[in-house]
Each structure stands twice: as structure tokens, then as C-alpha cells.
Amino acid sequence: MLQVLHSRLKQGYKTIDFPDAEPALPEKFLGMPEINPAKCPDKCATCLSICPVDAITQKHKHLFIDLGRCIFCGKCRDICPKQAITFTKDWKLATTKRDDLIISSHTKEKKFNPNPDIIKLFGKSLKLREVSAGGCNACEADCNVLETIGFDLGRFGIQFVASPRHADGILVTGPVPQNMKVALEKTYNAISSPKVVIAVGACAISGGIYRGNEEVNNGIHELLPVDLYIPGCPPHPITILDGLLRLIGKIKE
Template sequence: MIHELLARLAQGHRTAGFPAEDPVLPDRFRGRPQIDRERCPDGCRDCAEACPTRAIDMEGGAARLDLGRCLFCTDCVDACPHGAIGYTRDYRLAARTRGDLVLAGATLSGGGELPPPPSCGRHAPCEARGSSHPASPRGSAGGAPAAPSPFLARALDEKARRLFGRSLKLRQVSAGGCNACEADDSVLGTVVFDLSRFGIQFVASPRHADGLLVTGPVSANMRLALQKTYDAVPPPRIVIAVGACAISGGPYIGHPEVAGGAGAVLPVDLFIPGCPPHPYTILDGLLRLLGRLEERAAPVSGNSRIAEVDPNH
């Protein structure tokens, strides 16, 4: 036992400094998608036609992108010969309403700097095509999160924050998921993220829960089970949809054996997009819902500093 204690002492402090510090993200991280309309010529629909879930809409000359459908797969990046679309480093994606996930105008074109137009694309062969664009791995733009976006999740009302702000118990329901979103939910309990330091925990029984965290497209075989689990949670209760499948059905959109997301069965209080969403994206959404985050003024560098605040403030 003494050897284990000494080893743990040698390891030191391993919990990340988030939210007081910016998260450390992998080099190939894909955050919020962005379209540079100045590079995007009128009438071009290459990205929209390449998207497997029809998350991009270019009708009427105005670009719209549905984060709830987006799989972050880079098919649109590879298809665009103008380098007009890419992924920023902004991990903050959660929203309170389904409509807030449909980005257009400033929420779609701002927030990060895209790499220079690639010399490759569907119309111009390139040695790197299919694996990465030379200027940025898989179209991932560099830089840190930009200034606050208007679609970011708002906190619960004051009454709900008094109930859940310091202690939130969630029952996780995999409604036909592939286990990717489930894995990133589970990793929040590790020493790096330490979800419980915020008073948030996953519980085994819906009777002990304050709400549900749903993943998966809600398959036909899971629809009744999901409804019964929701009914077993004592009111007031909240529902959180995590991942493209739980929001829109993801790659199974329109399939007769899926409901098309948790919103087709239950009222959803928080949508966290991604396929799967990064653990920091999930954690950021949960803390925003509880009123545990506030945005500080963005410095010149464009970094967004986040601080934990008193939920009862």
C-alpha cells in the first residue's frame, strides 16, 4: 500500500484548471464550424452536397449550418475548392433551444481565422486530400475560442438553479448510441475533469436523479424505456441531449427505426452537439446550464476567459 501512496504523491495534481484556465485541446481538435462568405462564391453548393446529414443549407444565397446535425466529419472541408469552410478551436457549443443550434450570419462567419485557401479540393487534386489540408489538420483552424457567441446556453431560471446549482444528479440513458458519446460522458468522472467537484454526479437509478442525460438517436426498442426512465425521475427534472444522434438522429436521420433524437420523445433543456462532443464541450454546457460560468471581456488576442461563479449570485 505504501508504494501506491508514494506513486500517487509523485504524480502530483492532475485535475485540469478548467474553468478558471482555458482547456488544453488536442492539435486536431474540431470546434465550431465556420464559413467565410468572402471566399464562398454565389451559387456554390459543394459543401452542402457533400454533407452526409444535410447540416449545411445554401438556399437563397445565405449559408446556414445546423450544429445539431453536424458530424464534424470534414467532408464539407474536403469538398470546398475555395477553403471557405473549416473548424475553429471553439469548444463552446451547447445551446438551450434547438433553434439556437442553427448558425447563420455572424454566428457562422465569425469567431476564428480560417487557414489560407487550400490548393486542393474536389476540383483540384492534392496529395494531402483525404487526410488533411496542408494549412491546417483536417481543416481545423488555429487559435483559441473567440468572444461570447449569442447562441451559447443560458442558465436555468433562479428557482431551478437553487435546486440544481450545487448538486445535480443525472441518470445517463444510451438510447441506441454507438458508445462514443457515452465514453466522453464517462471520462468526465476521471481525475482530469473531476466532474464531482462541481456537484454533478451520475447515478444508477432515475429515482435518485434530478434529470436525464440522453445519448443516441432513440431507437424504436429504446423509446418506451426512455419514456419510462423519464417518468421515474421525480419532478422538477431536466433533460440533456448529448451528441448529434440525441439531437437530430445524426447519421440515422429519417431512418424508420429511430425517433430522431431525444426531443422527439421528451422536452429537452440543453443540447450539446458533436459526434461525439469533446468532454470539455459537455462540461462547458453543464456548467452554463447551472449558471456556474460567466464570460469575461475578451482580450485583444481573442481568448475567452471563463470563471466559476457562485450559482446563487
């Protein structure tokens, strides 16, 4: 007993101040990409062909990046001869609409359109059932970590629960293999309405690197009505936390 108390004193207080203070992100962290059209050379399109997930498109000489597909590998930045694409350290990537994930050089400020109904219903308490459907255990690990003392998800009234019957919503990771489709739908149906659906990671949003494989469903976008998209491969825990807090109105601005 004394040893437990002694060790508790030694380990100290470790919960981060986020969202009151800026989070500590790694120096080389790749967050929100930025496109500079002035630098983008005409008839170049090298970034389009190198992108492993075909996240970059070009319309009328304007580049668009689909964050729902992007795995933040940074290859487009590295290949660009004129440094027209850069990655900022902005961790705020989550959106409520699929289309809002597509950014271009026109994107002044990324939109987050909160749903007032969700805030009203779940603003003070949100219980989530996590379903890993083909996730590689990276998105899963970064959801798990939110429950540790470092992030202490519980202080915001959010908790991962053991049964869909206890849940207000479902959080899905992975591209949804054909072999997980039925289990995912059953879990979704076991949650009573009204309920929220959250897609975490490029795989759950669009299929990610597995997009187009006949063994998967290209994510949950066409299977379930998604309320929150959190892009990344995997998203940094701060990006996930930020998205969840915006969804329930605990981060405004």
C-alpha cells in the same frame, strides 16, 4: 499499503484547471464552424451535397449549418473551393434552444440562454441519470471520462447516479432506437419533477448519422422537453463539461 502510498505520490495531481484556465485541446480539434459569405461562391452548393448528415442548408445565398446534425467530419471545409467554411477550436457549442444550434454567417456570437429556474434549483447540486439509447459508446465514454480524476465532475456538484429515483435529470445519448423508446420514457417518468433533460451528441439531438432510419426516432427532440443540447460526434469532454456548467450557472460570460 506502502506501495499504494508510493504509487499515489508517483502518479501526482492530474485534475485540469478548467474552467479557470483554457482547456488543452488537440491541435486538429474541430470546434465551432465559421462561414465566410464573402468567399462563398455563387451557385456552388458542393458542401450541401457532400454533407453526410444534410446539416448544411442555403437560403437567399446564405449558408446555415445545423450543429445539432453536424458530425464535425470536416468534409464541407475540405470540399469548398474557396475555403468559405472553416472550423475554429472553439469548444463552447452547447445551447438551451434547438434553434440556437443553427448557425450562419450572421451569427456574431453564439447564444447561450441560461434558464434561471434551473440555476436556482440545481446550481449547487445536479444528479443525472444517463440513458444510452442507441449510443455507439463514444458519447458514453466521453461522459464517463468526466467522472475520472482528470475532470473530476464531482467538484462542481454534478454526479451521475445509479437510479432515476436519485436523479434531478436525464442525460441521453444515441438516436433512440424503436427498441429503446419505452425504456427511455419509463426512466424519464421515474424521475420526479422538476427535472432537466440533456441531449448529448448529434444522435440524441437529431438522429445524427442514423437520421431517417426507420429503426430509430431521430433523437429525443420530439420525445422529451430538452433543456440542454450538446452537439458533436461525440462532443469533446470539455464541450460536455462546459455545457453542464453553463446550465447550472457555474460558467457565465
